[in-house]
Amino acid sequence: MTTDGRLARMLHVLVHMGLLGGRETSERIALMLNTNPVVVRRTLGVLREHGIVESEGGRGGGWKLTRSLDQVTVLDVQRALTKGPALTAPVSRDHPTCPVERASNSVLEKAHAAAEAHLIAKYAVTTLAQIAKDAKHKASGTTQ
Amino acid sequence: MTTDGRLARMLHVLVHMGLLGGRETSERIALMLNTNPVVVRRTLGVLREHGIVESEGGRGGGWKLTRSLDQVTVLDVQRALTKGPALTAPVSRDHPTCPVERASNSVLEKAHAAAEAHLIAKYAVTTLAQIAKDAKHKASGTTQ
DNA sequence: GATAGCGTAACTATAATTGTTGCGGAAAGG
DNA sequence: CCTTTCCGCAACAATTATAGTTACGCTATC
Ligand code: FES
Ligand code: FES
Secondary structure, three states: OOOOOOHHHHHEEEEHHHHHHHOEEEHHHHOOOOOOOHHHHHHHHHHHOOOOOOOOOOOOEEEOOOOOHOOHHHHHHHHHHHOOOOOOOOOOOOOOOOOHHHHHHHHHHHHHHHHHHHHHHHHOOOOOHHHHHHHHHHHOOOOO | OOOOOOHHHHHHHHHHHHHOOOOOOOHHHHHHHOOHHHHHHHHHHHHOOOOEEEEEEEOOOOEEOOOOHHHHHHHHHHHHHHOOOOOOOOOOOOOOOHHHHHHHHHHHHHHHHHHHHHHHHHHHHHHHHHHHHHHHHHHHOOOO
């Protein structure tokens, strides 16, 4: 597959939307994401189902955040985009009854579960407002 | 893509090889992995490049571990199979100069780097001998 | 009613592992 | 030698999830 860049893209665009304040059309967002409006509608549509954004059709329509940047965490966005755990252990199912395969899978699953807990914890305490703040610092401060 | 099950598969088969002690042919290993010999050669070939197994052609040939199970860690196998970090942050490259995109990517990269460190640490202290031991306990003890 | 939006269906493109077939070469055994 | 049993490798199809694209319908505003 192509690498799943939806989370990164959504963070990017949500922060822009928050900073701009008003409504943004799929067309303008597509330019930000270097893609086309249909992809934007598809992905933002998932966020709408989770109450993070809302859309309005017709002239003057577009997309808008339902909460301010400091009330949306990275975890909120991640959870909306991905069902199930953020990190999945790559297990094998060649011989489900084999104790060795089960023990191997178990090791991988436990290690991934622990790693995922850390990842989720970090996502949970990072708000879009903080990303916006970082962006401003980078823009005015040292490049990179 | 199809989920990358190579690490799980290699752990499984390496433990079996260690427990059986002698040489195993690609044919027999393919049966363990519910696949065919070519896939086995392809994947074990990578491990051979990293000195974990060795192969011999001709009659009576096959694959053999170069070290005992307690001298191979999950990390050794993972490193052999994957170049670069075990966990990669799914970043976007739509507008590389945009500070917001950079800040978003940066958050994801840092979170993943921290999670990867934990994952790697767990891999590093887990030997194949421990997996073998777990498997024996599961086989004789309670199912699951 | 013309225009600017979103919503959605139906494709195609892309990328990485997996599965498969076929052939060549090497080692052992007779 | 010649057959059998191995690995090595090239080449190609299958799979699967996201991304990209085209097309059409619907709604709200002007
Ligand atoms: S996409 Fe234009 S600045 Fe982030
Ligand atoms: S594959 Fe036969 S027991 Fe693990």
